[in-house]
Amino acid sequence: MPTKPRQKKAVPPVAPARPVSRRRPAAQATGAEALPAPDAVQPDGSLPPRPRRKPAEPKKTAPSARTSKPRTDDGPSAVAPRNMKPAEVVQFLRDLASAWPDAKTELHYTGTFSLLVAVVLSAQATDASVNKVTPGLFAAAPTPQAMVALGEDGVGALIRTIGLWRAKAHNVVELSRQLLALHGGQVPDTREALEQLAGVGRKTANVVLSVAFGQPTVPVDTHVFRLANRSGLGRGSSVVAVEKALEQRIPQDMKCESHHWMILQGRYVCKARKPECWRCVARDVCLFPAKTSPPRPTARRA
Ligand code: SF4
Secondary structure (H helix, E strand, O other), X not given: OOOOOOOOOOOOOOXXXXXXXXXXXXXXXXXXXXXXXXXXXXXXXXXXXXXXXXXXXXXXXXXXXXXXXXXXXOOOOEOOOOOOOHHHHHHHHHHHHHHOXXXXXXXXXXXXXXXHHHHHXXXXXXXXXXXXXXXHHHHHOXXXXXXXXXXXXXXXXHOOOOOOHHHHHXXXXXXXXXXXXHHOOOOOOOHHHHHOOOOOOHHHHHHHHXXXXXXXXXXXXXXXXXXXXXXXXXXXXXXXXXXXXXXXXXXXXXXXXXXXXXXXXXXXXXXXXXXXXXXXXXXXXXXXXXXXXXXXXXXXXX
């Protein structure tokens, strides 16, 4: 019997092989769930728990000058390598006292209420700029009652040349209202009560307690903070830390006046950008590691 010629089976065209991405497994690339490795399946058939991702660490931001650790390198930001010893503290303050024998606040005021208002107005403004507006303000409103009657618009019109005048006008009227409602129109003599008043923070309360009531507080402003850290009078990385260090270290009978000595020394000699150590009366006892020399005389052209 003749044999039938075998028919060739049609071979389906072979699809070209898909290139497999090297970046991701094929299952992930197609969106399908990747199978677990056989030995990863638990005896009860369940999948092992997925490893948890570590939460991202918060970004590190540059610390502010006020809260950063004091620097011990050279330059105006350097601080004393240690705190002064008690005898050095006394000598340093005596030197400052000799430089500023009549030191007192440079703000103009006529009584406790006007002192409180002037200190509130002096936040982030110079004493000189505040002294330009307070005569007109205190003439128009010498008492809390008169300040409330003058109102925010009236106060604002008189203090417009100082920074943040809108907020300060609000605070001055509001604190006057609070004095009338809570303290019979009188300025209280405790830190807690003062800090409850509008616009009154720790430093303002300390100034009023020291200047108006003679209490041994040590208000720390930017000048005192800088001077205390540079000299070693009382080092600290925050205003409150410096305040506490100074309160502990300054003898009781020097506390009230030392505040004025330190402000004036910081403002006019131990300046922020470059301390003028060569003419500082306390340079021998000061522990600042980068004391400055007098500027060289500039050569004159012939
Ligand atoms: S010597 Fe005087 S001016 Fe210089 S850092 Fe000390 S306190 Fe400031």
